[in-house]
Amino acid sequence: MRHALTEVLSGLRRNASMNLAVLVTMWVSLTLFGLGTLVTQQVDLIKGRWYDRIEITLFLCTPATQGENCTPGQATTDAQRADIRAALEANPEVAEVFYQSQEEVFDEFGETYADSPILAAMKAQDMQDLFRIKLVNPEEYQIVTAEAARMPGVQNVQDLRQFLDPLFDWLNWGRWLAVGASGLLLLAAALQIGNSIRMAAHARRREIGIMRLVGASNTYIMLPFLLESLLVALAGAALACATLAGIQQFAIVEKAKPALQGFTWIGWEHVGIAMVWLVAVAIALSMIPTLIATRRFLKV
Amino acid sequence: MITFTEVTKRYPGQKRPALSGVSTTIDDGEFVFLVGPSGSGKSTFLRLVLREARATSGKVVVDGRDVGRMSGWRIPKLRRGIGTVFQDFRLLPGKSVHENVAFALQVIGRPGREIRRVVPETLELVGLADKADRLPEELSGGEQQRAALDRAVVNRPRILLADEPTGNLDPTTSVGIMKLLDQINRDGTTILMATHDSTVVDQMRRRVVELSGGELVRDQAQGVYGYQ
Numbered sequence: 220m221r222h223a224l225t226e227v228l229s230g231l232r233r234n235a236s237m238n239l240a241v242l243v244t245m246w247v248s249l250t251l252f253g254l255g256t257l258v259t260q261q262v263d264l265i266k267g268r269w270y271d272r273i274e275i276t277l278f279l280c281t282p283a284t285q286g287e288n289c290t291p292g293q294a295t296t297d298a299q300r301a302d303i304r305a306a307l308e309a310n311p312e313v314a315e316v317f318y319q320s321q322e323e324v325f326d327e328f329g330e331t332y333a334d335s336p337i338l339a340a341m342k343a344q345d346m347q348d349l350f351r352i353k354l355v356n357p358e359e360y361q362i363v364t365a366e367a368a369r370m371p372g373v374q375n376v377q378d379l380r381q382f383l384d385p386l387f388d389w390l391n392w393g394r395w396l397a398v399g400a401s402g403l404l405l406l407a408a409a410l411q412i413g414n415s416i417r418m419a420a421h422a423r424r425r426e427i428g429i430m431r432l433v434g435a436s437n438t439y440i441m442l443p444f445l446l447e448s449l450l451v452a453l454a455g456a457a458l459a460c461a462t463l464a465g466i467q468q469f470a471i472v473e474k475a476k477p478a479l480q481g482f483t484w485i486g487w488e489h490v491g492i493a494m495v496w497l498v499a500v501a502i503a504l505s506m507i508p509t510l511i512a513t514r515r516f517l518k519v
Numbered sequence: 520m521i522t523f524t525e526v527t528k529r530y531p532g533q534k535r536p537a538l539s540g541v542s543t544t545i546d547d548g549e550f551v552f553l554v555g556p557s558g559s560g561k562s563t564f565l566r567l568v569l570r571e572a573r574a575t576s577g578k579v580v581v582d583g584r585d586v587g588r589m590s591g592w593r594i595p596k597l598r599r600g601i602g603t604v605f606q607d608f609r610l611l612p613g614k615s616v617h618e619n620v621a622f623a624l625q626v627i628g629r630p631g632r633e634i635r636r637v638v639p640e641t642l643e644l645v646g647l648a649d650k651a652d653r654l655p656e657e658l659s660g661g662e663q664q665r666a667a668l669d670r671a672v673v674n675r676p677r678i679l680l681a682d683e684p685t686g687n688l689d690p691t692t693s694v695g696i697m698k699l700l701d702q703i704n705r706d707g708t709t710i711l712m713a714t715h716d717s718t719v720v721d722q723m724r725r726r727v728v729e730l731s732g733g734e735l736v737r738d739q740a741q742g743v744y745g746y747q
Contacts, residue, residue, distance in 0.1 A: 222625045426611055426622075432569075433674070434599030435626035437592070 226443035227450065230419055237415040238451045244411055245455025245504070246462070248404030249497045253463045255398035256493040257485055262390050264483045274357050277303070277350040277367050278375040281321075284347065286374035295348065299372030306370060307352060312363050315353040321346040331483050347374065405504060408455075412448050413508035419444060420516050427516050441513050445506065452505035453498070460494045520678065520709050521545040521568055526577035528563050528733075536575070537563040539733040545711060547677075550704045552720045553713040554744055555730035561713035564730065565680045568711070569601055570594050582677065599627055602671030602679045602708075606686035608663040610655040616666045617642065617651040623670045637673060645669045645699060661692035665699065672703055679703060681712040685719060693719055717744035 231238055279300065280289035289295075295303075307316045319327075325343035332338045352367075354360055360378055368376045420427065430440050467490045476484050521544070528538040538560045545551050553561045566572045567579050570586045579586050582600060589597065610619050617638055624634045642648045645665040655663055664684060671679060681700065685693035697719050704710045714720060720727060720743060727742030728735065 221631075425609070429609065429611065429622065430626045431595075432598060432603055433623040433626060433670075434595040434597070434601075436595045439626060439628070 223439070223442045223446065226423075227446045230443060230447045231450070233422070234415055234419055234447075237411070237418070238447075241408060241411045241415060241448075241451050242455045242458075244404060244408040245452055245501060246458040248401045248408055249456055249459035249501055250462045251397045251401035251404065252500060253459055253493040253497045254466070255394050255401060256496050257463070257466075257489060258390055258394040258397065260489040260492065261485050262387060262394070264485060264489075265386070265390075274354045274360055274378060275352040275363060275367070276377045276379065277307075277352065277370075277373050278377065279303075279348040279350070280372055280374045281344070281347055283345075284374045288369070288371050288373050295372035295374075299370075300348070303350060303367075303370050303372055306366070307350060307363075310363060310366065312355050312359050313352055314355045317351040317353075319349045319351065321348055324349055335480055337480060405500070409504050409508045412452070412505060413512045416444050416448055416509050416512040419447070420513055424516065440516070441510070444513050445509050448505040448509045449502065452501040456498045456501035459497055459501075463490055463493055463497075520547045520549075520582060521711070522578070522580040523564075523567075524578040524580075526567065526574045526579055528560075528567065528572065529575045536733050538567075538574075538730075540577070541730070541733075541735045542577075543728060543735060543738060545709060548704070548707055548709055550701070550710045550723070550725045551712070552723075552725055552727045552742070552744075553711060553730065554715075554720060554727055557715075559730040560733045561730055562682055563733075565603075565682055565711065565713055568678070568680060569603065570597060595627075599674060600677050602674070602676040604664065604667050604671050604679070604681045604684045606683035608655070608660075608667045608687075610663055610666055610670075612655055615652050615654055616647055616658070616669075619655070619666055620670045620673050623673055627674065629674075641669050641673045644702075659692070660688050661695055664688060664692075664696055668696070668699055668703075672708065675708075677707075677709060679708050679710045681710065681714075683714055683716075684712065685714065685716050690718060694722075697723065720744040 278284075279295040280286060281294050282292050285291065304316060304318065307313050322343050324346040325341070328341065328346065329338060352363065354363060364376050364378060367373055427440055467485070467487065471484055475482075523541050523543050526538055526541045527536050529536045541560070541564070553564060555561055563572065567574055567586070568581055570589065574587050581597065584593075584597065586594075586597060610616075611622065614622060620641065621634050621638050624637065629637075639648065639651070642651050645668055647662060647665055647669065650658065650662060653662075655666070658666065664687075668684070679700075684700070685696055688696065693716060700710055700712065701723070724741045724743070727737065727739045727744070729737035729739075
């Protein structure tokens with residue numbers, strides 16, 4: 220093991236400029252990859268647990284709300300609620316109906332906006348009872364929306380997709396751009412690692428030849444190369460993790476959260492997940508090209 | 520110890536096989552000269568014993584193991600029992616004599632204290648104890664070959680393959696190397712030496728296996744280089 224470590228250190232010194240190039244490429248590509256992961260998690264947070272499951276939300280009347288189908292100062296009655304549910308379930312365009320009371324809506328609100336100062340100002344009574352509807356054919360939302368908007372006890376009908384789809388389109392576009400760019404750079408990094416290892420193995424071909432002759436195992440011969448590329452990749456990953464942490468702290472925590480309090484922003488646990496993924500990618504990206512590049516020198 | 524049974528080796532793109540139907544047995548403790556003109560198959564013979572190449576047909580058995588059918592991961596263990604020396608010495612230029620010899624033990628995982636004990640002993644045996652810290656470029660050809668020989672036998676292999684070990688040496692130096700090889704053989708190591716050096720072969724009068732055009736044409740106990 221000591222010999223392998225000595226070879227690693229000597230290899231890092233010998234190939235310093237090449238290793239530096241690999242380090243920088245890994246840093247940039249893994250940072251972009253991590254950003255893509257964060258954007259994905261941010262989109263999922265904004266969507267919440269309902270966005271992918273339903274298309275339309277019916278807000279019921281409360282004593283504080285106003286609407287064409289609401290009696291001023293009164294909430295939706297139990298009879299009205301039962302009629303609404305029956306009408307929805309009888310509609311052939313409706314696939315599923317979910318009901319949430321004010322308390323349930325407030326509990327969900329509390330989970331989503333746990334870090335936000337808004338929560339302190341809200342109570343369960345500020346929420347509205349909801350019917351959330353999944354359609355058989357999302358394209359046919361207008362039929363259901365029009366019918367629901369006329370029902371007594373329904374204060375408002377909302378199709379979230381109208382408002383959020385353009386935002387998600389933009390976010391997804393950004394995500395794929397980040398992932399696409401990171402994919403190209405990761406490929407470049409993998410090729411650089413392969414070249415670097417091939418050059419290092421060629422420079423050490425006499426030693427490798429002697430090692431094979433005297434009976435060193437393939438693992439022993441490959442170990443210095445694997446460790447060298449792993450060290451460089453992990454250094455790149457460490458820099459990428461630090462960059463993501465910096466973005467989270469300076470862009471999200473200090474700027475975006477105070478400016479846009481109505482949003483659910485990613486937290487440190489999401490950054491942690493992105494870091495785990497990018498370290499895993501770094502390890503894979505260092506091991507695979509090294510194993511391929513050294514194969515030629517180990518053929519018996 | 521080493522058995523070739525109807526061994527043929529064809530390299531891709533070559534019309535004539537490098538070895539053709541060769542059958543012979545080399546017993547434990549033998550000293551065998553492998554002679555023949557350039558291209559006769561001597562080096563191929565040695566490569567097949569070391570499993571650096573595989574026979575196209577036939578069987579090569581070394582120490583009871585069919586090396587042609589051996590899985591790749593077993594080959595390092597096979598090679599730990601075989602030492603090799605070459606005409607061009609193949610010492611590592613950046614390492615001293617001591618480091619070159621120790622290298623052979625380090626890379627097979629021998630503990631440091633064993634290496635520190637064994638290497639000086641073997642350097643003493645080959646007459647290089649006072650030159651342990653020299654680099655290969657600071658040694659004569661004979662001294663380099665002694666260092667290479669030490670590296671080949673430091674792990675006490677049962678077989679030593681020598682591919683033209685005196686090819687780059689003057690006659691006097693060659694005699695010194697052959698004395699060493701003889702001593703190694705007397706200690707129990709089987710030696711198979713490919714050579715063009717007729718003087719050495721004639722002086723030592725050991726078993727001679729002659730190859731010509733890939734075929735085994737002579738197998739003579741206490742033989743000489745040419746036909747008598």
